[in-house]
Amino acid sequence: MSKTVLIVYAHPEPTSLTRSFVSETIKTLKEHGHSVLESDLYGMNWKATFDENDFPCRINKDRIDFIQESKNAYTHKRQTHDIELEQRKLLAADAVVFHFPLWWFGMPAIMKDWIDRVYAYGFAYGYKDEGNRYRYGDGIFKNKRALLSVMVGGPAEDYSPRGINGSLDELLFPITHGTLFFPGFDVLPTHAVYGTGRLKTVEAEKALAAWRSRLEHLFNEAAIPFRRQNSGDYINNILADHIRSKETGLAIHSDT
Amino acid sequence: MSKTVLIVYAHPEPTSLTRSFVSETIKTLKEHGHSVLESDLYGMNWKATFDENDFPCRINKDRIDFIQESKNAYTHKRQTHDIELEQRKLLAADAVVFHFPLWWFGMPAIMKDWIDRVYAYGFAYGYKDEGNRYRYGDGIFKNKRALLSVMVGGPAEDYSPRGINGSLDELLFPITHGTLFFPGFDVLPTHAVYGTGRLKTVEAEKALAAWRSRLEHLFNEAAIPFRRQNSGDYINNILADHIRSKETGLAIHSDT
Numbered sequence: 001m002s003k004t005v006l007i008v009y010a011h012p013e014p015t016s017l018t019r020s021f022v023s024e025t026i027k028t029l030k031e032h033g034h035s036v037l038e039s040d041l042y043g044m045n046w047k048a049t050f051d052e053n054d055f056p057c058r059i060n061k062d063r064i065d066f067i068q069e070s071k072n073a074y075t076h077k078r079q080t081h082d083i084e085l086e087q088r089k090l091l092a093a094d095a096v097v098f099h100f101p102l103w104w105f106g107m108p109a110i111m112k113d114w115i116d117r118v119y120a121y122g123f124a125y126g127y128k129d130e131g132n133r134y135r136y137g138d139g140i141f142k143n144k145r146a147l148l149s150v151m152v153g154g155p156a157e158d159y160s161p162r163g164i165n166g167s168l169d170e171l172l173f174p175i176t177h178g179t180l181f182f183p184g185f186d187v188l189p190t191h192a193v194y195g196t197g198r199l200k201t202v203e204a205e206k207a208l209a210a211w212r213s214r215l216e217h218l219f220n221e222a223a224i225p226f227r228r229q230n231s232g233d234y235i236n237n238i239l240a241d242h243i244r245s246k247e248t249g250l251a252i253h254s255d256t
Numbered sequence: 257m258s259k260t261v262l263i264v265y266a267h268p269e270p271t272s273l274t275r276s277f278v279s280e281t282i283k284t285l286k287e288h289g290h291s292v293l294e295s296d297l298y299g300m301n302w303k304a305t306f307d308e309n310d311f312p313c314r315i316n317k318d319r320i321d322f323i324q325e326s327k328n329a330y331t332h333k334r335q336t337h338d339i340e341l342e343q344r345k346l347l348a349a350d351a352v353v354f355h356f357p358l359w360w361f362g363m364p365a366i367m368k369d370w371i372d373r374v375y376a377y378g379f380a381y382g383y384k385d386e387g388n389r390y391r392y393g394d395g396i397f398k399n400k401r402a403l404l405s406v407m408v409g410g411p412a413e414d415y416s417p418r419g420i421n422g423s424l425d426e427l428l429f430p431i432t433h434g435t436l437f438f439p440g441f442d443v444l445p446t447h448a449v450y451g452t453g454r455l456k457t458v459e460a461e462k463a464l465a466a467w468r469s470r471l472e473h474l475f476n477e478a479a480i481p482f483r484r485q486n487s488g489d490y491i492n493n494i495l496a497d498h499i500r501s502k503e504t505g506l507a508i509h510s511d512t
Contacts (some may be wrong), residue, residue, distance in 0.1 A: 012307055013320045048304035049296060049366050050359075051268055064269045066357075067409070067453060067491050101322075103306075105434035106362060109369030110305050115360050132410075137418060153323070154388075155493075161504040162495040164485060165391060170506050171430050173422060178361035197323065237411075239418040248417040249505035 002073035008095035010100045010111040012042035014127060016202060017196050018151050022099050022234045024208050028215045037089045041110045047082065048109060050116040054080055054130070067121050071129075086118040095145040095218055096185070102152045107173045115179050120229075124183040132237075137228030139184030145218065148172065149211065156194040161230075168192055168245035173250045177226055186223035225255040260291045264350035266356045268298035273452050273460060274407050278355050280464050281405075285469045293345045297366045303338065304365060306372040310336055323377050327385075330376035342374040351401040351474055352441070358408045359450070361427045371435050380439040380499040388493075392433075393484030395440030401474065402441035405426065405467065412450040415499060423446055429506045433482055442479035481511040 003123050006194075007025055011018035039046075052058070055069040057078040073079045079087075080214050090096065099195050107115075107239065124141075134140075151167070152159065159168040161248040169176075172190055180187045193207045214221075227233040233243055233255075244252045267274035267286075285292050295302075308314070311325040313334040329335045335343075346352065356367050363371075375381065380397075383390040390396075408415065408424070415424040426448055436443045447470050449455075449463045465492055470477075483489040489499055489511075500508045 015319055042305075042307065046305075048369065049302075050364065051298065063271055068415045104368070104371050104375065106368065109365045109372050112303065112360075112362065112368050113365030116365050119360065135427035160494065162508065164490050164495070164509070166429060166433065166494040166509060167504065168504045170426070171434065173356040174361035174427050174430070177422065178427065182321075200312065234420050237414045238416065239420070248423065249507060251505060252418065252421045253420070253422060 002033045004037060004092050005029050005218070006037040006039065006089050006096045008039040008041065008096060008111065008114065009096050009106045010041045016101075018099050018101050020204070020208065021149055021151070021193075021211055024098055024211060025099070025215060029218075030212065032216070037093060039086060039089065039114070040254065041114060044082075046110055046114060046196065047117070048113045050113060052116060054083065056080060057126070067126075069089055070183060071121040071126065074122040076127075079120065083117055087120070087123060088116065090118070090141070093144060095147065097147050097154075097218075099149045100151070103152050105165070119179070119183070119184050127183070130146075132229075134184070135154050137181060137184060137226065138230055139181075139182065141148040142184035144185055145188060146180040147188040147214075147218065147225065148176065149188045149195045150190060150192045152192050152194045154194065154198050156192075159192070159194070170250050176224065177253060178252075181224075181226045187226065188221055188223055189216070225251055226238070227255055258289045258291065259350040260348050261285050261474070262293040262295065262345050262352045263369065264295040264297065264352060264354050264367065266297045266364045266370075272357075273455065273463075274355050274357050275451070276405070276460070276464065277405055277449075277467055280467060281355070281471060282352055284468050285474075288472070293472065294348060295342060295370070297370060300338075300466070301430065302370060303373070304369045305411060310339065312336060312375060320467055322460060323382075327377040327382065330378040331385075335376065339373055339376070342370065343376070343379060346374070346397070349400060351403065353403050353405060353474075355405045356407070358406050361421065363431065375439070383439070388485075390440070391438050391485055392441060395438065395484055397436075398440035399443060400441055401479065402436040403444040403470075403474065404432065404446045406446060406448045407452045408448050408450045409453050410450065412448075415448070415450070426506050432480065433506075433509060437480075437482045443482065444474070444477055444479055468495060483509055483511050 011024045029036050042110050055073050059072045102109050122129060127139050157163050158165045161167050176187045233240055239252055265278045282292050308320050311329050315328045356363050383395050413419055414421045417423050432443045489496055495508055
């Protein structure tokens with residue numbers, strides 16, 4: 001069945017590995033009959049600072065309170081055009097794929113800012129103006145899927161479960177769990193390519209082929225089994241004592 | 257003894273809790289005879305996108321490779337003035353304090369971009385052009401201290417060791433370990449204030465007093481015991497088998 005996929009990407013160089021992955025995504029999805037929406041953050045010259053200019057009709061002109069202004073702007077449809085447009089793309093999408101190089105163990109700032117600005121109060125948090133009632137598996141993006149495609153300069157070993165950088169999945173937890181699962185996405189396991197600085201053409205081709213196979217299962221692959229807030233696993237937002245008793249660490253928030 | 261402290265902060269509202277903490281930091285440090293340098297990212301209108309404009313003298317005008325251009329710009333002193341100035345402040349500082357509100361489980365984008373842009377190749381990574389030889393406890397910021405002061409909207413329980421968001425220390429690991437310990441800083445335990453949206457005046461005063469006490473020990477408090485790359489704990493960048501055998505998770509990278 002034909003679906004709509006939003007691709008959000010952050011790399012200004014058309015011949016970069018990140019962008020060759022973006023091209024592959026567009027091509028593969030179209031071949032499968034899906035519709036593609038794009039947010040080329042560098043190409044759009046995305047405004048990369050969340051500030052007062054994002055609230056053209058302030059409720060308080062003397063003092064900026066981001067949550068209050070975000071709530072007001074979103075609720076009364078007084079957001080800037082660029083933010084509103086991205087929200088519409090998100091609502092239209094059945095899945096969202098993020099393509100970015102790992103910079104200092106996270107997203108490039110321009111993509112972090114896309115989250116900061118587009119994720120309005122009432123939309124991605126404070127959904128239905130109900131505080132934290134709808135989050136972690138429940139929220140505006142429920143039944144949509146999200147997937148990170150990350151280009152990593154360093155070797156895979158450094159990001160392995162006992163690697164010196166910390167495991168990639170845990171380094172990206174603030175993104176996968178905190179920005180994607182939080183507003184309701186089903187988050188697929190991150191797709192990473194390592195050692196991107198030293199990749200030969202033949203290796204890049206192999207990496208693209210592996211990515212193509214991943215994409216073919218975008219709508220039937222199993223999501224990361226993050227625990228849903230409203231599943232009973234948490235009591236007052238703390239993991240219930242009987243689940244992985246006495247354990248700590250980010251891994252306890254997945255039901256694996 | 258008089259020291260120099262750089263304060264990097266990201267909040268545009270002068271009456272915000274973040275900024276009242278910044279004011280307290282400046283006041284307290286000056287009272288103790290220290291010199292204060294400031295990077296007010298919103299106030300400076302910090303350029304929040306890392307792009308081709310950061311390399312005024314490109315080695316390759318046809319294709320942008322961030323690492324190559326960063327290395328060239330840093331090595332041949334062809335960086336932009338704003339980046340160079342921040343690097344000079346970092347070199348002059350004995351300690352760096354970062355003040356920011358937690359937005360989507362990380363730094364505001366403008367501060368992430370300060371890292372992305374200021375942390376040049378040859379400076380914060382690829383130190384002495386020796387690849388990954390100097391990192392995690394060894395690097396340009398060796399013998400300097402760094403400390404995060406974070407304003408968190410949600411309640412402390414949600415960020416506790418079994419809290420639904422994940423523990424704050426682990427959510428911030430990409431910053432404390434990945435961007436501060438990596439280039440050599442001794443990183444102090446993060447100072448967090450929770451529930452900032454609902455803080456009453458008297459609670460804010462108490463929070464400021466607690467912060468003042470922290471600051472008084474800025475130069476003698478014990479750092480987070482992150483394991484040093486070159487200490488023998490890692491073999492080929494993997495934690496040695498005999499250390500916390502078979503355990504995984506970000507906590508294994510601290511010697512606690």
